[in-house]
Amino acid sequence: MxxxxxxxxxxxxxxxxxxxxxxxxxxxxxxxxxxxxxxxxxxxxxxxxxxxxxxxxxxxxxxxxxxxxxxxxxxxxxxxxxxxxxxxxxxxxxxxxxxxxxxxxxxxxxxxxxxxxxxxxxxxxxxxxxxxxxxxxxxxxxxxxxxxxxxxxxxxxxxxxxxxxxxxxREVSGTIVLIPLILAGPIIIGVTGGLSSLDADxxxxxxxxxxxxxxxxxxxxxxxxxxxxxxxxxxxxxxxxxxxxxxxxxxxxxxxxxxxNPPQQANKLRGAGKVGLFGVFPATPRGAVMARSLTYWVRDPRYLRQLISVPILFAVFWVVSTFNENYILLYLTGPFIAFSLALVIFADISYDGTAFATHLANGVRGVDDRWGRVAALLSFGLPATVLGAVGSVAISGEWAFLPAILGLSLGLLFSGMAVVSVSSARFVITVPAAGDSPFKSNAGGSIGQAGISFAVMGMLLLFSLPEIVLTIIAFVTGDIVFGYATLAVGVVLGLVLMFVGIRVGGRTLDRTGPDLLVKLKLLRNG
Incomplete structure (x- = not known):
């Protein structure tokens, strides 16, 4: 035996x-x-x-x-x-x-x-x-x-x-473990400083x-x-x-x-009429998708850990910048928040799993699906990005850099919405199932995910190249005119790309929806 x-x-x-x-x-x-x-x-x-x-x-x-x-x-x-x-x-x-x-x-x-x-x-x-x-x-x-x-x-x-x-x-344990991983930089700095002060005994x-x-x-x-x-x-x-x-x-x-006494999965019953965020947003396809997406962001540990990382990353950048007496890293808080939040949903349908079948069965248009997911992320991602950009400048006191930093941050966020609206309509990847540990992964799944994510990051950086170049010029020359130019380009170009990306992604999803569902079922069955 x-x-x-x-x-x-x-x-x-x-x-x-x-x-x-x-x-x-x-x-x-x-x-x-x-x-x-x-x-x-x-x-x-x-x-x-x-x-x-x-x-x-x-x-x-x-x-x-x-x-x-x-x-x-x-x-x-x-x-x-x-x-x-x-x-x-x-x-x-x-x-x-x-x-x-x-x-x-x-x-x-x-x-x-x-x-x-x-x-x-x-x-x-x-x-x-x-x-x-x-x-x-x-x-x-x-x-x-x-x-x-x-x-x-x-x-x-x-x-x-x-x-x-x-x-x-599982939600709490999987989220808590992320905190020391994100704080690895300050922890290493503190431990290094502490070890250097220890005596020989x-x-x-x-x-x-x-x-x-x-x-x-x-x-x-x-x-x-x-x-x-x-x-x-x-x-x-x-x-x-x-x-x-x-x-x-x-x-x-x-x-x-x-x-x-094997562990049993407990099912929680919700009282009649208690529909959560679905009762807050309009009873339209876009409103329903937005309500469901926000519910995921608040309750699903696979999304929740990304939200927790936002204030922690700000603290990390602040600690490292203060330790090195250089605020360059701190200025990247807003752009990094925008960049990371956008990439979270680069294959968003993968997290739906086979529940994506409800979209197809109810005839949800691709453009409505795209708008619902983007609106859900922007509802908190936009304030977080702005606060990160403004907060970094407020700490340093160099307000002349605010237009450039804010323009780059908004450009990355809006352009990111354009890229992921298309990518998540074309690709699904292996992700932890709902209710599993957010760190669980299947053998071989991370390799394909890495390739797709690198491609999405490359496209996002390419679309944001004008803002990146203008930001560098603004910092090198110190001319505030280039800062305001970055802000204008970031907002205008970013919004144009976002609207185009949502339309293209919607049409793509209308065409690829059944194929994505088949792939999701294959991934679920291993």
């Missing part, structure tokens, strides 16, 4: 790869990335074998603790990525639980992340090659640490399976504390043996084994509970 479960995992992978050559490309790229990462880790471990004992100890304990913590965090914020052998799929099979857990554990270890972690953990032996007893201990402790990582991830996923079935939990203290915790205990045992501290090494090995046993018990009970 255990062998069957492991075989099933690789059979699913084989079937996935046979669907499309892009699936194979994506997996090969992932494998190469894993091998590159593993090569870098091994090279670092070889270098540590020549370092002083205290340096090797500190680096391995802190890095090993971060590795274990990473295996805990990943299933929390990227819920739903591993769907091959989840509890809900195994409820109907009468498989003994111990054999089931053993099979799932082995399949997790034999996956790419598990293999990379296991090999890296065993490679720690290289760093202790000068101390034979420590090297032998590193093999045993490396296996304990690697198994702990994989099973801890499984336990956390099993504990969170009930919460992960709730759409609101900080890292040894941190390593000593982590070595007595379940996170760092497996990696601290060889270090204590190398230093001749056998009693602390034995105590830490007991901590590592006890923690692994606790993880197994927690996983056993959580998985057993998930099998007996």
């Amino acid at each position: 255990v062998a069957t479960l492991v075989k099933l995992r690789f059979l699913v992978l084989k079937n996935t790869l046979s669907r499309s050559p892009w699936q194979i490309v994506a997996v090969v790229i992932g494998a190469l990335y894993g091998l590159g990462l593993l090569f870098g880790i091994v090279a670092g471990l070889i270098a540590l074998s020549f370092a002083p004992l205290d340096v090797t100890t500190q680096v391995l304990i802190i890095a090993g603790s971060a590795l274990v913590l990473g295996w805990v965090i990943i299933p929390l914020v990227f819920s739903g990525i591993e769907q091959t052998l989840e509890p809900a799929r195994l409820v109907q099979f009468p498989i003994p639980l111990p054999k089931l857990l053993l099979g799932l554990g082995l399949s997790g270890i034999l996956g790419v992340p598990g293999l990379v972690t296991t090999v890296a953990a065993l490679a720690i032996t290289i760093s202790w090659i000068r101390y034979p007893a420590a090297a032998v201990a590193a093999i045993v402790c490396g296996l304990v640490g690697a198994v702990t990582c994989v099973l801890l991830s499984r336990a956390v996923a099993a504990l969170g399976s009930g919460l992960a079935s709730k759409r609101r939990f 900080t890292f040894p203290r941190v390593a000593r504390v982590l070595g007595w915790t379940p996170l760092g205990a497996p990696w601290a045992v060889p270090a204590d043996i190398a230093a001749g501290d056998w009693l602390p090494a034995l105590a830490k090995f007991v901590i590592a084994l006890a923690f692994l046993a606790i993880v197994i018990v927690i996983w056993y009970r959580a998985f057993a509970s998930a099998l007996v």
